[in-house]
Amino acid sequence: MDTDETLHKTGEVTALLERTNGLLERMLAEVAKTPSTHAIFVDAGYLYAAAGRLAVGTEDRRAFELDAEGLIEALIDRARTIFADSRLLRVYWYDGARRRIHTIEQQSIAELPDVKVRLGNLNANNQQKGVDSLIRTDLESLARHRAISDAALIGGDEDLVSAVEAAQGYGARVHLWGIEAPEGRNQAEPLLWEVDSQRTFDADFFKPYITRRPAVPYEALSAAPRPSRDDVRFVGAQISAKWLSARGREALVGLLPGHPYLPGSVDQELLVEAERLLDYSLRGQSDLRRVLRDGFWEHLQKCY
Numbered sequence: 564m565d566t567d568e569t570l571h572k573t574g575e576v577t578a579l580l581e582r583t584n585g586l587l588e589r590m591l592a593e594v595a596k597t598p599s600t601h602a603i604f605v606d607a608g609y610l611y612a613a614a615g616r617l618a619v620g621t622e623d624r625r626a627f628e629l630d631a632e633g634l635i636e637a638l639i640d641r642a643r644t645i646f647a648d649s650r651l652l653r654v655y656w657y658d659g660a661r662r663r664i665h666t667i668e669q670q671s672i673a674e675l676p677d678v679k680v681r682l683g684n685l686n687a688n689n690q691q692k693g694v695d696s697l698i699r700t701d702l703e704s705l706a707r708h709r710a711i712s713d714a715a716l717i718g719g720d721e722d723l724v725s726a727v728e729a730a731q732g733y734g735a736r737v738h739l740w741g742i743e744a745p746e747g748r749n750q751a752e753p754l755l756w757e758v759d760s761q762r763t764f765d766a767d768f769f770k771p772y773i774t775r776r777p778a779v780p781y782e783a784l785s786a787a788p789r790p791s792r793d794d795v796r797f798v799g800a801q802i803s804a805k806w807l808s809a810r811g812r813e814a815l816v817g818l819l820p821g822h823p824y825l826p827g828s829v830d831q832e833l834l835v836e837a838e839r840l841l842d843y844s845l846r847g848q849s850d851l852r853r854v855l856r857d858g859f860w861e862h863l864q865k866c867y
Contacts, residue, residue: 599649599712602705603638604698606718607658613719613742613749617766618773625835627775631656631672634772639677642715645738645762652711654678655701657694661826664817667809699726706735715740716758721751727758738762742769790841792854798840799858802833806859807866815863822860833859 611629612622619627635654642651656672656679663682665673673680681701683693698718703726705711714730716723717740727737739758741750743765755761790798806829807815818829825833837855838845845852 599646600652600710601642601646601649601713601715602652602711603642603654603715604702604717605635605638605654605656606694606698606716606720606723607656608694609718609720609749610742613744614769614773617743617745618769619775621775625776627773629668630772630774631668632675634769635672635675635678637768637772638715638717645715646713649713651677652705655698656680657683657697659683659692659694661828664826664828665810665814666828666832667806670810670814695720695722695726698723699729702726702735702737703729703733706730706733709734711735713738717741719750719754721753724751724753724757727754731757731759736760740764788843790843790851792851795837795841795845795851795854796858796861798837799833799855799860800862801840802836803859803862806832807863812866815866818863822864823856825856825859830856 611624614629615624615627616622621627635656639651639654654677658669658680660666660669660682661684663684665680665682669680669682672678681694681697683697698716702714702716706714706729712735714735714737716727716737719741727739730737736759737757738760739750739754739762741761741763743763818826833855834845834852845855
C-alpha cells in the first residue's frame with residue numbers, strides 16, 4: 564500500500580471517528596436535557612397496618628378512616644422536595660381485594676389523578692396474595708424501559724427484595740420509605756440492606772390523615788330493639804344504592820354472576836354499614852343477615 568492510499572484510508576477512519584464522536588455528543592446532550600422521572604410505590608397493606616398502629620394504636624382497618632387523597636398528596640409533595648429535579652410519573656397503590664374486585668374505598672383511590680391502583684387477592688384470612696409480585700413486575704418494567712430513574716417504595720416485606728434488585732439491575736435507584744414503629748422495626752432487615760436510601764415518616768406526618776371511628780360497644784348494639792325484617796331489607800337496598808353510585812354499572816356486571824353470594828369484602832362492608840345505620844348488631848343473626856343481603860341484591864337487580 565503506497566503512502567497516498569495509506570493517507571486516504573487514515574483520513575476516512577478519522578472522518579468516521581469524528582462523525583461517531585459528534586453523534587455521541589449530541590446523544591449525551593439530549594440525555595442531559597431529559598428530566599429525571601420518579602414514581603411512588605405504596606404497599607397499602609403495610610401502610611394501613613403501620614400507620615394505623617402509629618397514629619391511632621390499631622392495625623384494624625375497620626377501626627379508623629384513612630384520608631387517602633390527602634395522604635397521597637402529602638407523599639407527592641414530599642417526593643417533589645426530595646427529587647427536586649425530577650418529575651412524577653405516577654403513584655402506584657397496591658392492595659388486596661376479594662376476587663380482585665375494588666372496594667368502595669379502592670374505587671375512590673383509583674379515581675384520583677396520577678394514581679394507579681393494582682389489586683392482588685385476599686385469602687380467607689384477609690391476607691394479601693400476589694401484591695409483592697405486582698410491585699416487582701411494575702418496578703422491573705419501568706426501570707427496564709427507562710421510564711423512571713428513582714423509585715420511592717413504601718413497604719416492609721422481605722419479599723420486596725427481589726423487586727428492588729430487579730429495578731436496580733436496570734439502573735434505577737430505589738429509596739425505601741418507612742413508617743415509624745412504636746417498638747422495634749416494621750421493615751425487614753434484608754430489604755433495608757438492599758435499597759439505595761432509607762427514610763422514615765413519624766406520627767406527625769400521618770395523624771392529619773387518620774381518624775379513629777367511634778367504637779360502638781357490642782353490648783350496646785345487642786341491647787337495642789331488634790329491627791324488623793322490612794327495616795333490614797330497606798337498609799340493604801339503601802347501602803346497595805350507595806355502593807352502585809360509587810362503583811358504577813361495570814362493577815355491577817362483575818358482581819351479578821356470583822348471585823346470591825357476595826364477595827367477602829363487599830359482604831363485610833355491607834354488614835358494618837348496616838349495623839351502623841340500624842344501631843344494632845347483626846352478628847349471630849343469620850336470618851336478618853340473609854334479609855340484608857336480599858335487600859342489597861334486590862336493588863341491584865332492579866338497576867340491571
